[in-house]
Amino acid sequence: MGIFDFKLPKFKPYSFGSRKGSKRTLGKRDRDILYLRAKCRCESCNKRISQPEMEVGHRKAYSKGGATTLANSACLCHTCNKLQGTESLETLKKKLSGRYGKRPKSPRQRKKKSSSSFNIRDFI
């Protein structure tokens, strides 16, 4: 037994504050840090946003087990956050760059010529 036996409490970054269960949003303090870390820009489309505009997205989708931690969060604008939905940030970025998967082949819609031969100009 010595004077050096006592243990310092481990400092856990970002673990203080209320953290009950699996929350989906960051605390105000974490949001502040996130916003500054992103240099006041949307991390997806790089648009400059104001802090009240900032929305917190998940790098790894929440639905895929991504934790709501500062490390897993991304600073997004409203548009990108909406676009992201429940997907991961990487998926969103691919979406934005237009390289997301194969484009679904839409059946060619033939432009139907209006079958009516009625033309208003004939009557003017």
Ligand SMILES: [Zn+2]
């Ligand atoms: Zn954006």
